[in-house]
Amino acid sequence: xxxxxxxxxxxxxxxxxxxxxxxxxxxxxxxxxxxxxxxxxxxxxxxxxxxxxxxxxxxxxxxxxxxxxxxxxxxxxxxxxxxxxxxxxxxxxxxxxxxxxxxxxxxxxxxxxxxx
Numbered sequence: 001x002x003x004x005x006x007x008x009x010x011x012x013x014x015x016x017x018x019x020x021x022x023x024x025x026x027x028x029x030x031x032x033x034x035x036x037x038x039x040x041x042x043x044x045x046x047x048x049x050x051x052x053x054x055x056x057x058x059x060x061x062x063x064x065x066x067x068x069x070x071x072x073x074x075x076x077x078x079x080x081x082x083x084x085x086x087x088x089x090x091x092x093x094x095x096x097x098x099x100x101x102x103x104x105x106x107x108x109x110x111x112x113x114x115x116x
Contacts, residue, residue: 022059026052 030042030049044050 022056026056 026049029052030047033048040046042049043053045054
């Protein structure tokens with residue numbers, strides 16, 4: 001029953017467009033760094049395309065986790081999360097340090113307000 005709820009309300013055209021764009025983008029990254037003399041393979045993690053595959057896999061896992069969580073959880077916590085994000089944005093502006101032309105928290109490798 002739960003499986004039907006997860007997959008039944010998906011817009012499969014959007015899922016197909018997303019998957020095809022990810023696949024074409026990944027193949028373009030592979031083609032951009034392709035070297036005929038040293039062809040280690042499509043899944044080699046030393047290439048940009050191999051590392052990008054890790055991010056693609058992570059995004060699929062995150063998408064599945066978001067789909068598994070019940071919609072009522074998002075409805076119940078939306079205002080709380082919105083308030084927390086607004087507070088953090090004001091906190092960055094109030095106590096953040098300027099580094100590299102941007103203002104953020106916790107030094108030069110920090111949380112920027114644009115992350116929220």
